[in-house]
Amino acid sequence: MTGAPTSDTRERLIAAAADLIAAAPGEEFSLRAVCDAVGVKMPTLYHFFGSKQGLIDAVIEHGFDLYLNEKSSMESSGDPIQDIRAGWDAHVAFGLANPGFYTLMYGKVRPGHSPEAQSRPSEILRALTARAAEQGRLLVPSEQAAAHILVTNIGVTLRQIILAAPDPALSQTVREGAISAITGKGTRDNDSLTTAIELAAAQPDVLGRAETQLLIEWLGRLSRVEKLQ
CATH class of the missing domain: 1.10.10 (Arc Repressor Mutant, subunit A)
Incomplete structure (x- = not known):
């Protein structure tokens, strides 16, 4: 028995x-x-x-657990834009290493259905774009910025899975294009401030991490003032 x-x-x-x-x-x-x-x-x-779908949903949850466990082990740079870059690369790497999970997590589309587990990495991304917005570094609202990054990140990952061929150059090009689209880098009237912010963020060890974050905050305030004038 x-x-x-x-x-x-x-x-x-x-x-x-x-x-x-x-x-x-x-x-x-x-x-x-x-x-x-x-x-x-x-x-x-x-x-x-x-049902079978119930089992699939449980496997999707398991896939997101694996993905988020890997992300949680990543050390934050202290800069939201740099962390978006790192998160993008980690997202692509997970998809290429786990195509079976990934295609269930993001590739199986059912109209009107979004696995609840998808909200967890989205929340992490929205927190980063919210921080970038607070620093005056976004051209679009933070929610829109997060959605833009997510859909392009998923698209470039699925493309590489479909082709069964990692393409780091493609991923980097699309990543930088997506970041430029949300930050407006190279298109704003106050591009000198944007350039200074991104230069400081890309090299935090030059001034020190705490000093770099303070500089970014100050430059962000100047950027917001200039946009109001």
Whole structure:
């Protein structure tokens, strides 16, 4: 006589589905194969997830856990724009290293449905663009800036997964284009201030990190004053 399903069984089902997805990115996987890998019957799987989509949503959550664990280990530079750059590169690297997870996380589109787990990395990005806005470094509202960065980051990652060929030059070019679009670098009337801000942010060790952040704050205030005149 077998006991009642446990949370450990649930985690093993998620892990088995994740392994099947990782082994064949973009391919359909069998619920029967998942159950066989764990040694349970189909009713046990339905007990935990209700449906195949329920299991897929749990695997997506697992994928975001892996992604955010990697991001949490990254040290902040102290500068929001530099951290957006680093976050972009980490996003692409995760997608290329985990195409099975990534295509579930961002590539499977269901109209009107957005996996709840997608909001977690979006919140991190919105916090960075909000900080950049406070420093007077954005040409657009911070929410719009975050959305612009996210959609282009996803697009360039999916493109490389589809081609099965990493293209660092493409990623860098699109990244800098997206950052230029939200900061207006090279297009603002007060471009000298923008250039000074970005130069300081790119080389924080020259003045020291604390001093660099203070300089950026001061230049940001000057930028906001100039736009009001």
